[in-house]
Amino acid sequence: MREGRIIRAISGFFDVYDDGEVRRCRARGVFKVKGTTVLVGDFVRYEPVGAQEGIIREVLPRRTELIRPPIANVDHVVVACSFVTPDLNFYMLDKTLVQASVSGVEPTIAFTKADLVPPDRAAATVDLYRRLGYEAIAVAAKQGEGVNLLRARLQGRVTVLAGPSGAGKSTLANALAPGISFKTGEVSERIGRGRQTTRHVELVRLDDVTWMADAPGFSQLQLPVASRDVRLHFPEFRRFAQECAYRDCLHLDEDNCAVKRAVEDGRLPATRYTSYRQLYEEAREQELNAY
Ligand SMILES: Nc1nc2c(ncn2[C@@H]2O[C@H](COP(=O)(O)OP(=O)(O)OP(=O)(O)O)[C@@H](O)[C@H]2O)c(=O)[nH]1
Ligand SMILES: [Zn+2]
Structure with missing residues (x-):
């Protein structure tokens, strides 16, 4: 039996990454335990079959579990928050920070579009959050400002990007992992008769231990806390x-x-x-x- 990480799920199959290789696996027996789910991000025990396939036998315990997108073992969220277009919204930012805290996922705040505001204004906002104890970085993606600092924060972790529409998530994803095609907004799909909203998510490999989700995290809908x-x-x-x-x-x-x-x-x-x-x-x- 080997161990790997699920990086993609496609109609009943799970792509499992293990030591530089990806195997397309089916899950057998793991659903016998009521309530068991298999999520992208899960670590699993599997049996290799042939050169490229396998059978998942066990899902290992999760550290964290996000609902939207459904993804396990995320340990880091980059919260994109633009200074302008859309204007800085402290409430949205603070809400996302609370969601991260509730989910047990460590946040890094990326204040984006820093090139569009006076440097002292950018610095004051970054300072405000740093003094509270958060990691905060001013980013001007086009100029490359802050990108290396942010990339260093991803190292060794599984990261999702969060933030409102237009905050610069796709732009950040591309700066951090050139070539990644970041899914925007919500992906709807027709399933059966009704229209069901689903969000497919894949983990994109930056290096063996560093991964990024290719779809945004944390819906702003519900606050999962009393x-x-x-x-x-x-x-x-x-x-x-x-x-x-x-x-x-x-x-x-x-x-x-x-x-x-x-x-x-x-x-x-x-x-x-x-x-x-x-x-x-x-x-x-x-x-x-x-x-
Ligand atoms: N000047 C400037 N513009 C930026 C920066 N980052 C992103 N933009 C622009 O802001 C707009 C929105 O950026 P996106 O990366 O598409 O934002 P998003 O968060 O992915 O938006 P959704 O796809 O709607 O969720 C684009 O026109 C970008 O070119 C930045 O650092 N500086
Ligand atoms: Zn009090």
Whole structure:
């Protein structure tokens, strides 16, 4: 039995990468355990058959699992966020950072189109996020600025790109892995009678241990977290939250909230707190709609 990584799924077959070779495999017996799925990104045990085929016998435990696109063991997301066209949207950025945190995927923020804004503005935004503890890089893809820094962040990991339409994901994908054909938006397909939205995804090899998904990750639809837990995904709140009067302070309308105090006197950025309140409300709404 050998081990490999699924890099592509095509109508019942799975392409398994193992030590420089790709084998087209079928899965046998693995679905007997109820609820078992086989995803791109999965590590599997398989039996080679002939020179180019094989049979998957076991799916190994996953570290992470994204729903859109369905992909396992992603460890890194590059969150593309443009300074202009579309204008920088802190709320969208912060939402994606929360989604990454909930999924256990480490983010790197790529502030794109840095060539279109004054350098001091670009630097201030990058600094804001770095001070919060995030990895953040200003990128001007056409000039090549920031691309090598970003590429270094991919090394040894499986990366997906996320970010709104027009943020520069395809452009980044091409700069990072020349020749990659990055799928844009959502791919719809007719399946049977209804129209079902599916998103095919493949892992593209940069080197033996470095892979990138060829389709964007993290739909902006749902926030997979309870409203009361949203605060846990704003890491900069932590050191202030200890000083809140209530141990379980949500940092909303409670008295004597150290997080709100820190926002008021500028020790925490107001944009982040605004995003927090909005995301809390959004998660709360989801909960109320679930009943
Ligand atoms: N000036 C400048 N333009 C950029 C940069 N990166 C991307 N663009 C332009 O921004 C536009 C959108 O870029 P894409 O890479 O297609 O954006 P995307 O995120 O893949 O967009 P969707 O396919 O809609 O999801 C294109 O016209 C790019 O040429 C950059 O660093 N600087
Ligand atoms: Zn508080």
